[in-house]
Amino acid sequence: MESTATAAPTTLALAHGQTLAVETDPAGSVIRLVGADGQMTLTVHITPAGPVLQFGGAGLAIQADGDLAVSARRLVLHGREEVTVCTDGDLTVRATGDLHSSARIQNLTAELGNVNVKANDDVRLNGERVMVNCD
Numbered sequence: 675m676e677s678t679a680t681a682a683p684t685t686l687a688l689a690h691g692q693t694l695a696v697e698t699d700p701a702g703s704v705i706r707l708v709g710a711d712g713q714m715t716l717t718v719h720i721t722p723a724g725p726v727l728q729f730g731g732a733g734l735a736i737q738a739d740g741d742l743a744v745s746a747r748r749l750v751l752h753g754r755e756e757v758t759v760c761t762d763g764d765l766t767v768r769a770t771g772d773l774h775s776s777a778r779i780q781n782l783t784a785e786l787g788n789v790n791v792k793a794n795d796d797v798r799l800n801g802e803r804v805m806v807n808c809d
Contacts, residue, residue, distance in 0.1 A: 683697040683706075691710030697703065707716040709731070719726040736742065751757060759765070767773070782789060791797060 681698055683695045685696075686694045688694055688707075692715075693708045695706045695708060697706070702722075703720040705716075705718040705720070706714055709715045714728075714730045716730070717728040719728070
């Protein structure tokens with residue numbers, strides 16, 4: 675018969691006042707890294723589908739000297755205030771399906787060189803007014 679009681683967390687004191695806690699109950703297991711200030715900095719929920727990671731704190735940095743690859747069935751990035759993508763080299767955005775872009779205002783600037791638009795079919799410009807060579 676399976677117990678429905680939750681076991682007391684097992685804790686391990688770490689350097690700099692941090693603590694590692696492992697909790698197990700019938701619903702699953704949770705591993706928590708708690709900072710010296712009592713704030714959760716890392717939580718790992720062990721689920722039947724695999725681990726789910728949650729990070730807390732002021733920021734998170736991932737740095738790799740080599741390639742960093744992220745692969746998922748679906749990838750969602752959301753910045754509550756802003757999202758910035760930058761590179762010191764070229765940037766390629768490629769979709770096998772359609773590409774949709776939506777914003778209050780969209781600005782496209784080539785700081786040096788042309789803006790090239792190429793279509794296998796028609797190029798359509800729809801607007802209340804289509805203005806050419808206007809600043």
